[in-house]
Amino acid sequence: MKKLLLIVAILFLAGTIYFFLSGQKVNAPDFSQDKAKQDSGDKSPPAFDKSQYSLTDPASLWVIVNKQRPVPTDYVPAELTTPDVRRDPSDSAEEQKIKSGVAKSIEAMFAAAQTAGYQLMFASGYRSADLQAVYYNGYVARDGQAAADKYSARPGTSEHQTGLAFDISRIDRKCYLEVCFGETPEGKWLAQNAHEYGFTLRYKQGKENVTGYQYEPWHFRYVGRELAAKLHETGQTMEEFFEL
Ligand SMILES: [Zn+2]
Known part of the structure; x- marks a missing residue:
């Protein structure tokens, strides 16, 4: 009877160790995938977005004013x-x-x-x-x-x-x-x-x-x-x- 209890205890312990180790294994690939994503992101920054500001709105950071592209004469910046x-x-x-x-x-x-x-x-x-x-x-x-x-x-x-x-x-x-x-x-x-x-x-x-x-x-x-x-x-x- 004591021998049987010992075998059950060993099996339980082995199962616990296996569960713990496999849990670690599952986590490891996820982490390396995230890191790979971060690395590739750092190497290729997003392309310059030329459309992020208006070129015609006189209040725009990128408004282009020249002899062909006037702004209304009554335009006054807000601040x-x-x-x-x-x-x-x-x-x-x-x-x-x-x-x-x-x-x-x-x-x-x-x-x-x-x-x-x-x-x-x-x-x-x-x-x-x-x-x-x-x-x-x-x-x-x-x-x-x-x-x-x-x-x-x-x-x-x-x-x-x-x-x-x-x-x-x-x-x-x-x-x-x-x-x-x-x-x-x-x-x-x-x-x-x-x-x-x-x-x-x-x-x-x-x-x-x-x-x-x-x-x-x-x-x-x-x-x-x-x-x-x-x-x-x-x-x-x-x-x-x-x-x-
Ligand atoms: Zn000037």
Whole structure:
């Protein structure tokens, strides 16, 4: 009788051990499958989604404004704010503003420039269509319409009206809104680093026929870090990248 009990006990113990081990075996492949999935996910990031923001809505992060793609002249960004950086004191209060979501990125970029030894000045940000009309009409009166159209936007065709674009200067105003700004250490630093903060140099050298504007090494446009990195990497304008 004792022998029988011992055999039953051994069988019970063996069964328990088998159950425990097989349980472990079942778990193991599941874990390795999950890991394999994670690894393959890391190796192939999702493709860049070019349709994630509108290219026509003036309130969109990726709106493309140019001479062929105007925004309504009565469009005003919902929220405008004054970035906490050195600003051009000769600019109107309106021009010292930028769309609210962009201010932090400007502050971060100016701080990084300062750390690298460059002092930047925020020259001109948001401009209403009315203010743009004052500038444009003044340039036409001074230089004639054909000349003015090369460097100034007609009301409704300026990126400044979206609140996403702004001009940058050195604090000593050397090469202020002039092509030679691109050759200054500040201009070079911006061309190399602005994309890290979500900005793109909108009117690139050699792309006059695509953008409709001369090279403007001082004019930057916020598009977010993801698109800014793509434009920096490919050297393309927004028009080229989106195949317009
Ligand atoms: Zn500008």
